[in-house]
Amino acid sequence: MTFFEAPSMLWLLPAAALPVVFHLVSRKMVPMVDFPAVMLLRRAAVIRRGRLRLRHMVLMLLRVLLIAVLIAASARPFVTVAGTGTGPGMPVSLVIVLDDSLSMRRMIRGRRLFDIAVAEAERELSGLTPTDSAALVLAGSPSRTPVSELSFDLKSIRKAVRSAEASFRKTDLTGALEVAGMILERSAPSGRRVILLSDQAVHAWNKPAVPWDEKDNIELYVPSMPLDSDWNNHAVDDVTVRENHDLGPLGISIEAGIANSTQSGGVELMCRLEIGGKNVAQTATEVPSQGLATVVFQHAFEKPGIYEGAVHLPEDSLAEDNVMHFLVSVGRGLNILVINGDPRPGSYHDEAFYLRRALATSRKIKFAVVDQFKAAQMSFDDYDVVFLINAGSFSEALRQSVESFLKRGGGIFISTGENTSPQDPWHRVLPADIRGPVESSGASLPPGLRIAETAGGFFADMKQGRTGFEEVVIAKRFVPLATGQGDFKMLMSYPDGIPALIESESGGGRVMLWTSTIDRDWTDLPIRPGFVPFVQESASRLAGRRALIAHRQITARSPIYIYYPAVAGSLTVHAPGGMRRTFARSDLADSRKINFTDASVPGVYRIWIERMTDGALIELVEEAFVARHPKEEWDLKPEPVAGKYTRASSSLSGVTAGRIPLWPYLLLLFVLLLIAESFAAGAYLYKKKMASM
Amino acid sequence: MEGILGGAHRSSFEGASIEFSSYKDYSPGDDVRYIDWKIFGRTDRIYLKRHMRETSTNCYLVLDCTRSMSYRGRKAVHSKLYYSCLLAAAIAIMLVRQGDAAGLLLFDRRGNSILPPGRRPEHLQAILQKLSGLETEGEKDIETTDSAMCRALGVLTPTAKNRSMIFIFSDLLDPDPRALSTVRLLGVKGHDVTVVRVADPDEASFTFASVCRFTGLEGEGEILAEPSLVRSAYLREFSELSRNWSTACAESRSEFVEINTEEALEIALSRLLEDRRKTE
Numbered sequence: 001m002t003f004f005e006a007p008s009m010l011w012l013l014p015a016a017a018l019p020v021v022f023h024l025v026s027r028k029m030v031p032m033v034d035f036p037a038v039m040l041l042r043r044a045a046v047i048r049r050g051r052l053r054l055r056h057m058v059l060m061l062l063r064v065l066l067i068a069v070l071i072a073a074s075a076r077p078f079v080t081v082a083g084t085g086t087g088p089g090m091p092v093s094l095v096i097v098l099d100d101s102l103s104m105r106r107m108i109r110g111r112r113l114f115d116i117a118v119a120e121a122e123r124e125l126s127g128l129t130p131t132d133s134a135a136l137v138l139a140g141s142p143s144r145t146p147v148s149e150l151s152f153d154l155k156s157i158r159k160a161v162r163s164a165e166a167s168f169r170k171t172d173l174t175g176a177l178e179v180a181g182m183i184l185e186r187s188a189p190s191g192r193r194v195i196l197l198s199d200q201a202v203h204a205w206n207k208p209a210v211p212w213d214e215k216d217n218i219e220l221y222v223p224s225m226p227l228d229s230d231w232n233n234h235a236v237d238d239v240t241v242r243e244n245h246d247l248g249p250l251g252i253s254i255e256a257g258i259a260n261s262t263q264s265g266g267v268e269l270m271c272r273l274e275i276g277g278k279n280v281a282q283t284a285t286e287v288p289s290q291g292l293a294t295v296v297f298q299h300a301f302e303k304p305g306i307y308e309g310a311v312h313l314p315e316d317s318l319a320e321d322n323v324m325h326f327l328v329s330v331g332r333g334l335n336i337l338v339i340n341g342d343p344r345p346g347s348y349h350d351e352a353f354y355l356r357r358a359l360a361t362s363r364k365i366k367f368a369v370v371d372q373f374k375a376a377q378m379s380f381d382d383y384d385v386v387f388l389i390n391a392g393s394f395s396e397a398l399r400q401s402v403e404s405f406l407k408r409g410g411g412i413f414i415s416t417g418e419n420t421s422p423q424d425p426w427h428r429v430l431p432a433d434i435r436g437p438v439e440s441s442g443a444s445l446p447p448g449l450r451i452a453e454t455a456g457g458f459f460a461d462m463k464q465g466r467t468g469f470e471e472v473v474i475a476k477r478f479v480p481l482a483t484g485q486g487d488f489k490m491l492m493s494y495p496d497g498i499p500a501l502i503e504s505e506s507g508g509g510r511v512m513l514w515t516s517t518i519d520r521d522w523t524d525l526p527i528r529p530g531f532v533p534f535v536q537e538s539a540s541r542l543a544g545r546r547a548l549i550a551h552r553q554i555t556a557r558s559p560i561y562i563y564y565p566a567v568a569g570s571l572t573v574h575a576p577g578g579m580r581r582t583f584a585r586s587d588l589a590d591s592r593k594i595n596f597t598d599a600s601v602p603g604v605y606r607i608w609i610e611r612m613t614d615g616a617l618i619e620l621v622e623e624a625f626v627a628r629h630p631k632e633e634w635d636l637k638p639e640p641v642a643g644k645y646t647r648a649s650s651s652l653s654g655v656t657a658g659r660i661p662l663w664p665y666l667l668l669l670f671v672l673l674l675i676a677e678s679f680a681a682g683a684y685l686y687k688k689k690m691a692s693m
Numbered sequence: 694m695e696g697i698l699g700g701a702h703r704s705s706f707e708g709a710s711i712e713f714s715s716y717k718d719y720s721p722g723d724d725v726r727y728i729d730w731k732i733f734g735r736t737d738r739i740y741l742k743r744h745m746r747e748t749s750t751n752c753y754l755v756l757d758c759t760r761s762m763s764y765r766g767r768k769a770v771h772s773k774l775y776y777s778c779l780l781a782a783a784i785a786i787m788l789v790r791q792g793d794a795a796g797l798l799l800f801d802r803r804g805n806s807i808l809p810p811g812r813r814p815e816h817l818q819a820i821l822q823k824l825s826g827l828e829t830e831g832e833k834d835i836e837t838t839d840s841a842m843c844r845a846l847g848v849l850t851p852t853a854k855n856r857s858m859i860f861i862f863s864d865l866l867d868p869d870p871r872a873l874s875t876v877r878l879l880g881v882k883g884h885d886v887t888v889v890r891v892a893d894p895d896e897a898s899f900t901f902a903s904v905c906r907f908t909g910l911e912g913e914g915e916i917l918a919e920p921s922l923v924r925s926a927y928l929r930e931f932s933e934l935s936r937n938w939s940t941a942c943a944e945s946r947s948e949f950v951e952i953n954t955e956e957a958l959e960i961a962l963s964r965l966l967e968d969r970r971k972t973e
Contacts, residue, residue: 030906030917036761036773037896037927038909038916039868040934044926045918 005076005123012071019063023056055680062677069673073666092132093150093187095180096121096157099139099198100164101171102633106199106233106318108226114166117197120223121161124195125154132191135183136160139176139198140169140557141630150187168320168556168602170630171204173641177220178211184218192218199225202639203632210641222641233261234269235321235634236311237292241328249363250301250330256311257294259634260287273297275309290637301330306624308604318636321629325576325604326553333364334543337383339375341391341419351390351417351519354526358535365536372398380405384543389518390417393424402429406509409565409611411542414511415518416479431504431513433482437522447473449500449525452490459491459537469530476522479515488513503541510542510565552625559597560625562607564588569610576603599627716740750858751794751810753849754781754820757863758801758827759841760910764864766895769954773891776954776961777862778824780889783962784860785824789817793858797823800845802911807848810857840869847875856883865890865938866911873941880945887948888938889965892931894955899927 004010035041098121104114121136128134133150134157137143146160177194184192198204200222212218237257244251260267266288273281280299287293301307306329313322336359342351352369359367370378372391376398380386386405391414394402406412406429414430422434449469451459469492481499491512492501503512516523525531554560564571571583573596581598588594599605607623719728719739729742756777765772771779785795789812796810797820808820842863853859859879865872865888879886895901901920908915935951942949952961 027917030904032915033901033905033907034764034910035895035907036764036864036866036893036910037931038907038913039866040930041907041918041923041927042913042916043930044923045916 004126005078007075007126009071009075012074013068015071016064016068018067019060023060059677059680062673062680066670066673066677069666069670073663073670075663077662077666079660079662090191091188092128092191092193093184094124094128094132094134094193094195095137095150095183096124096134096161097137097139097173097176097180097194097196097198098161098164099171099173099176099196099204100167100169101140101204102166102168102320102629103171103199103201103203103318103636105166105168105320106636108317112166113199113225113227116225118161118164120197121195122158125158125161128154130154133187135180136164137176137179137183138164139171139173139204140167141172141175143172143176143179145179145183148183150183168600168629170555170632171198171201172206173198173200173204174206174211181212181216181218184216189217192216193221194218195221195223196641197223197225199227199636200638200640201633202635202637205639205641220641227638233316233318233321233634233636234267234287234313235259235261235318235629236271236313236324237631237634239311239324239326241309241326243363244298247298247300250304252299252301252328252330254297254299254309254311254326255294256297256324257292258285258287258313259292260289261634261636262289263637264289266291269313271295272312273299273309274312275299275307277308290635304330304333306330306622308624318633320602321634323602324628325602325626327604327624327626329364333362333366334385334539335383336365336367336385336387336539337375337378337380338367338369338387338389339391340369340371340389342389342417343369343371351517351521353519354531355387355389355518355535358526358532359539361532362536365539376401380410383410385411385413385539387413387415387518387539389415390419392419393421406506406511408509410509411539412506412509412511413514413538413542415514415516417517417519417521420479422482429506429511431488431502431506431511432499434479434513434515435482437477437479439477446495448495450493450495452493469525469528473524477516478522481515512538512542554599554625554627555630556602556627557600558627559595560599561593562596562623563593564609565611569612571610572608573598574606574608575599576601576605599625602627602629715743717743750788751796751853752784752788752858752860753796753798753810753853754785755798755800755845755849755859755861755863756781756824756827757842757861757867758799759867760801761864761866762891764893764896764910765954766893768894771954773864773893773954774827776952776958777889777891778827779958780952780962780965781860781862782821782824783958784965785817785820789814795820798845798849799823799827800841802841805845805848807852809852840867840872842867842872843869843875846872846879850875850879850882853879853884856885858885858887860887860889862889862891864892864896865934873937876938876947877941877945880942880947885947886942886945887950887965888942890935890938890949890951892951892953894953897931897953899924899931 098117100114104112104117106113108116125134130152132154133152134147134154135145135150136147136157137145146164147157151157173196177196180194184194210220235258237259238255239257240255242253242255244253254273256271258269258271260269266286268284268286270282270284272279281297283295283297285293285295295311297311306327308325308327310323310325315322338352338355338359340350340352344350347353356367356369359365372394376395378401380401383405386402388402402412412429416434416437418437420434420437422436427434451469478494478498478500481502488499488502488504490499490502492499494500499515501512501514503510505511516525518526520526525534552560562571562573568588569585571588571594573581573583575581575598579598579601583594603626605625605627607625609623716729716732717723717740719741723741727741727743729740732738732740732742756774758774762774762777763772765775769776781797785797788795792812794810794812795817797806797808799806806823808816808823811817811819842861846861849859861876876886876888899920904917904919906915906917935949939949941947950965952965
């Protein structure tokens with residue numbers, strides 16, 4: 001069969017019609033001359049016309065052929081001999097492993113390395129015969145299979161190869177080869193072949209590099225990529241932001257890890273800090289060869305807020321890892337109102353004693369502690385969260401304030417105590433009906449708190465840390481729920497499964513119920529290490545601000561949960577580069593979170609959530625997260641796969657051995673046609689010259 | 694020539710004139726006034742001295758006014774028709790001044806226009822006026838099955854009763870072969886016919902350089918030709934046409950003269966009259 005190495009050149013074939021077009025156009029452009037003796041001329045022309053027309057036709061045909069042959073030769077046609085390399089007539093089962101990781105985005109002599117790999121893959125596909133089958137695996141982690149089964153539809157595979165794009169993923173060649181091996185398991189043992197198109201950077205391999213052995217009978221072909229001899233690359237490896245109070249309440253320190261892949265020696269790099277789209281600082285740093293250096297910037301903001309920043313390096317062949325974005329929340333705090341149902345003059349006897357200490361450790365939290373009577377006269381508008389601790393029977397005014405606060409989307413944390421009574425009318429805002437306090441000894445309550453599997457968010461993260469929750473002793477009492485189930489979500493439980501901390505939606509807001517006291521009257525939770533984060537994260541969660549989420553960092557392409565309140569109208573994610581994705585209210589499920597998987601490009605993703613009540617927009621909440629390029633990709637030092645599996649070649653000689661290029665013959669034909677055309681045109685001109693003499 | 698009035702032209706009839714023609718043996722009844730007594734004195738034989746009778750003549754100037762005659766090539770000063778008009782006018786003036794009668798027959802594909810021969814200056818004025826206001830036929834696509842020339846000469850055949858002098862000025866591009874026969878008939882009838890083929894230098898030499906689309910002037914259509922390639926064949930055809938006419942004229946004792954409009958008018962006229970003198 002005949003194929004073309006550069007089939008796009010065939011689009012020029014219509015240009016072969018140019019002589020015909022020129023002939024027709026020139027016929028139209030011939031001048032008109034009045035001449036009386038046309039009758040005589042016609043008799044004379046009749047004699048000549050036949051020969052003249054024939055000569056013209058021959059000349060035109062030769063010229064058409066000349067152009068057509070030249071174009072066909074430029075498309076570099078070749079003939080393949082079926083089954084070359086595996087024995088005559090043997091079909092080939094080929095899996096193309098195309099590395100689409102970040103490191104393949106680098107520029108090599110003006111061309112993207114990934115584009116070179118795609119061209120190579122297309123070339124190899126064009127060398128297959130209709131009896132051969134192929135599949136495609138993309139080697140960016142995790143491995144994906146645009147063509148997951150061996151297919152004879154080579155056209156579709158070619159299309160899949162063309163539509164592949166270089167991503168920001170890290171490389172996983174071992175995983176991709178494993179997938180390729182699995183695909184080939186279903187093929188005939190002979191003719192199994194894998195073509196690996198990758199830069200084979202050092203970070204790409206796991207151990208063992210090639211996950212199959214000799215009995216699998218898979219031949220691995222690794223065409224060499226046109227890589228530069230020195231893999232010059234530097235990258236921003238990591239950025240960490242910390243508060244720096246030496247610079248004032250709004251000061252921060254930014255530590256940037258700078259990596260240098262160059263092997264020939266260290267380099268001095270100019271690092272630039274950009275905040276809010278403006279350059280605010282730059283410094284030079286010496287980065288050792290194949291090593292890392294740390295650059296520390298310091299910056300003080302003028303006013304609180306969430307700021308977007310980035311650390312930049314000078315451009316190199318892989319431009320995408322020369323910048324790393326970050327988000328920083330400065331001076332942005334929560335306003336909390338603590339309604340103390342049992343204020344005491346002695347400080348450690350006060351119900352709010354431990355809560356005050358826990359809230360005061362955060363600079364981002366402002367709080368006020370009032371009793372029930374004062375609270376009844378206050379407006380809750382300026383507060384994000386209200387802590388109701390050991391509250392007794394409410395006045396009607398306070399009950400209305402609480403319900404109105406919830407309706408506007410506020411969050412309420414309720415802790416129980418001696419004053420708590422199931423008969424209080426305000427208890428209808430609780431996640432579940434409660435009974436009166438029971439003695440923990442009577443309930444045979446063993447020590448320890450457990451975080452529920454469904455808790456998610458911060459509570460899920462606390463499972464990993466040293467919180468001391470497992471040792472919490474409910475020393476005296478607790479408030480059991482009237483029913484074990486209800487329209488609530490359990491966040492923490494006692495060891496035997498009795499709910500300890502539950503959460504539910506109420507009005508437009510959120511309510512948490514802690515079934516014990518927030519001081520040490522009934523439990524020793526306040527003296528456990530996890531108490532402070534427990535209080536602070538509960539407050540953040542109730543406020544819906546989710547300050548930690550705003551600072552979440554993911555690796556590009558990783559999924560991320562985006563949380564939204566029950567009253568969300570719509571949710572829009574603004575990605576870097578202007579891409580925008582909107583989730584309508586109907587798309588937002590009751591789970592109050594969506595799994596966002598489109599963070600494919602590094603940068604800052606801003607999320608706008610409409611909060612609505614009774615169909616009216618009451619607030620727009622802005623959140624954000626940062627997607628970063630994978631750290632591992634900066635080191636471009638190649639580590640080619642070696643061993644018995646490899647038949648490395650510069651042009652896949654093993655596969656292309658059966659190719660017979662046709663274009664030299666076409667060039668020869670072109671020369672012959674050129675000579676023939678010259679003869680024909682020369683004879684024509686000679687005749688013309690002789691006739692005019 | 695045959696005419697009612699005596700004139701400057703030698704007639705085929707013998708008569709009173711100073712121009713000697715031949716001797717004839719006396720026969721009873723011959724006019725004794727013509728006996729050459731000097732010959733009788735020398736030879737004792739009676740001969741009658743015969744003289745050519747000089748007569749006046751009718752001359753028809755026949756002009757082809759078809760569209761092809763309006764052609765004026767790149768080198769020519771005048772169109773073929775204008776050139777022919779000048780020649781005809783000159784001949785008409787000469788004829789009338791020497792007492793001959795000159796008539797004018799104009800033809801094109803729309804029809805003929807004839808001025809019978811006349812000797813008076815007013816008649817000459819009318820001829821000149823007619824010639825000066827001459828135009829070629831307007832429409833290119835007039836369809837007629839008759840040959841214009843054939844039709845015109847057909848009109849002339851009964852009209853010219855005496856033996857007349859007829860000058861036909863035409864480019865002879867009329868494709869009808871009957872035109873040749875009609876001219877031959879006029880010659881056979883004793884008319885002194887002179888066919889003057891008026892040609893433009895472009896027609897005679899066909900010196901076009903580049904490929905052209907040649908369009909006929911009388912609705913012959915158009916033809917795309919490369920002049921350098923068809924020139925020789927064309928010139929052969931052009932000569933062939935002249936040769937045909939020349940042969941036909943020779944057979945009917947008529948004259949055939951080729952005139953190129955590039956030629957100076959006086960030279961062409963003198964050549965025309967020179968040929969006439971040879972014939973007489």
